[in-house]
Amino acid sequence: MQYVNFPEEVNEESLNKIGGKAFNLAKMIKAGFPVPECFFVNTYAYHRFLEVNDLKEKILERISKINFSDVNSIIEASKEIRSWIIQASMPEDVKNEIIEAYRKLAKGEIANIDVGMVSTYREDLFVAVRSSAVTEDIGKASAAGQQETFLNIRGALNVVECVKKCWASLFTPRAIYYRYQKNLPHDAGMGVVVQKMVNSEKSGVMFTINPSKPDETNVIVIEAVWGLGETIVQGEVTPDLYIVDKQTGEILKKEIGKKVWERIRDVTGRTVKRNVPSERQEAQVLTDEEIIAVAAYGKKIEEYYGRPQDIEFAIERGKIYIVQARPVTFLAEDVKKLERKSKTQGKILVRGLGASPGIATGKVKIIHDISELGKIEKGDILVTEMTSPDYVPAMEKSAAIITDHGGMTCHAAIVSRELGIPCIVGTGNATKVLKDGMIVTVDATHGIVYEGEVETVEKEEKEKVVVSESEIITATKVKVNLAFPETAKLEIAEKTDGVGLLRLEHMLTKHGMHPMEYIRQGKHEELIRILEEGIGKVAEVFYPKPVWVRSLDARTDEFRHMQGGEKEPEEDNPMLGWHGIRRSIVE
Structure with a gap:
């Protein structure tokens, strides 16, 4: 099949074809773990759907107009894009393959069938239809809860419709914002997992x-x-x-x-x-x-x-x-800095489970539902019964998160740890005890919320034996490699001989427009400003030491997902194609 894959067909090169979740499930099935049988609608189907309905450029253009500092701007764009996808028609060739695969699953014809469950198979088999975005469940980008899952779906046509709904969920507010924050492409595509439903007790x-x-x-x-x-x-x-x-x-x-x-x-x-x-x-x-x-x-x-x-x-x-x-996308080194302070004294207002360690002081904002997320300003304490993935843009602004319900593995806990924000869950009554506008101190290391701003002290560090404080002399100059201007720190500058390589890729691409599109649109000054701000920040920290900047060699395929990228020529081998000196001579 062209648009559907089965677990036994998956190999190490399949990640971009079926997405992170599907890829991991296929690996576990092959390794013998008890994973419910399934099949995968691949990213070729997704791109075919966009192509037939002329949606790709329309979606990217709408995303380019979002003001990512405004939650409402993200929500409005999301509603528009999802409505376009839901209202569009599924191509017949894609639809027919999904229906055929569902019937095979229902009849027990897919490999790795659990013989203990064969008796449950029938034409209207219950399945879960789950997203498997290319940028999901991989390395440092778990994307927890970013896309939708549909449970207890039965009937081939209902499965087809839910596949489309999964594709639409690639553009929920939280998913759009997450990709923006992580500098991930918006058109990488999505696979969909169709998996035998476990009717779990x-x-x-x-x-x-x-x-x-x-x-x-x-x-x-x-x-x-x-x-x-x-x-x-x-x-x-x-x-x-x-x-x-x-x-x-x-x-x-x-x-x-x-x-x-x-x-x-x-x-x-x-x-x-x-x-x-x-x-x-x-x-x-x-x-x-x-x-x-x-x-x-x-x-x-x-x-x-x-x-x-x-x-x-x-x-x-x-x-x-x-x-x-x-x-797991957070490890010990990610939270050590959050645990350096301990509370000293204060009136206790609320207790709960410390799910993401750290201490923060700020103004309480009670959020009852998503319509109130616009209340959150930078540095506020977000207090709610529970968070959902739609809360992520507001959570990113918050100094700390407090919820009435939830445990160590709920959405609020997972996302807070990934963002490095203190979080207390399962308080039971935070939304009732705390009031809008109150100043509180959140000690998420110990699961306690204090009234007002509470004095904190640094934890005592174990005494270290210092052998020598003399400067280490090397014959070779030691320089750093930087990609993000935000990582240029004075303590790094003091210990090195400068920047040996400052890359421009991230500076130029984080704004969502292809570098060459600035030139095409006559926005030379804007492009210069972006470079001045990024390079200038690094140069200021390292002054008077040298900073070597590597100019950007924009291949035709690397930034195709960005605004203006569609204007780049199609090449069979971009590595050997129109870039470097060839592009410079022409342009």
């Missing part, structure tokens, strides 16, 4: 390190809830927390949360949210045997990938399924 999230203390690499942290896993990710309840010794498998800690809600599939096949019966609200979700078994899978998956993992699991009729795994 229990589900959860597991980190193979302690997410709030990433230097604790010898433990596995598990959170679990009743029903489907969306409840835990959305932070709607306080989940059970289990901590397991990674080496011995011993359960070190159990904290039983109050789970008042659960999501289930009802008799009509719909995903519904319902109250948990009182006798189960504070009951332990996973048995001790299940805790140990889930942790064992976590250890094996971490060993397989060679780095800490963020893993989602589900349990149906006693069988554990792994439904997602992605790399």
Whole structure:
């Protein structure tokens, strides 16, 4: 098939074809992990859809007009773009392949079928339709919660429609903002995972390190809830927390949360949210045997990938399924700087779970829903019942995050750690106790919110033995390589002989326009200003030491996703093509 791939077809070169989530699932299936059977709608289908409906340039042009400092500007653009996609027609060739693949899945004709579930297959098989963006679940860009997932979908035509909805979710406000913040392209494309639905009685999230203390690499942290896993990710309840010794498998800690809600599939096949019966609200979700078994899978998956993992699991009729795994994008060095201060004194207003360490003081802003995100200004303390991915632009502005609900693995916790923002979750009453405009100090290292601005002190560092303070003399000059002007620090300048290489790529591309488009539009002064600001910032920090600047050699393929990039010529081999001296002679 041209537009659909099956796990056995995936190889190391498939990432850009099916996206990060699909790529990881295929690898785990091949490695023998209990992943529900699935197929992947690839990025060729996505680009075919855009081509047939003339949407690619229209979308990029609309994004180029966004004011990213204004939340409402992002939201308005998102609504327009998503409506274009939803209203557009699915190409017949793409539609037919999706329908054929769904029927194969329903009949149990896809490789790696779990024989224990064959009896559940039928023409209207329930599936989950999940995004798999090319820039998702890879390296340092997890993109947690950026795109949509659709649960308990059945029927071939409904699956086709949900694939289109997944593509539209590539342009939710949080996804657009995330790519802007991470300097990722907006037209890299999206694969879609269509996966046999696990009708889970229990589900959860597991980190193979302690997410709030990433230097604790010898433990596995598990959170679990009743029903489907969306409840835990959305932070709607306080989940059970289990901590397991990674080496011995011993359960070190159990904290039983109050789970008042659960999501289930009802008799009509719909995903519904319902109250948990009182006798189960504070009951332990996973048995001790299940805790140990889930942790064992976590250890094996971490060993397989060679780095800490963020893993989602589900349990149906006693069988554990792994439904997602992605790399942890924050590590110990990312949070050490947030833990340097300790509180001294103050009136305690609220307590919760410290999910992302650090201390911050600011003005409280209570947010009840997404329509109020415009209230958040730089340095505010965002207080809400729970966050969702739509909150990300406002979270990035905030000095700290406080939520009523959620645990270590909810959206607020994951995103705060990735942004390096202090976060306390599961307070139970922060939105009621704290008031708009109050000044508070958030000590997320200890999970405490204090009234007013509280004096803090630096943690005492262990005494270091200094062998010599004399300057090290080298025959070779030691210079640094810089790509981001923001990383030019005085302490670096003092210890080096200058900048050996200052790259222009990031300076020129972060504004969303192809470097040559400035010239084509006669915006020479704007281009000069961008270079002056970036290079000038580095030169000022390192003065009077030399700064060597590498000019930009713009190949025709490298910046095609940016505004004006579509005007670059198409080449079979851009590496040997129209760039460098060839472009300079012509232009």
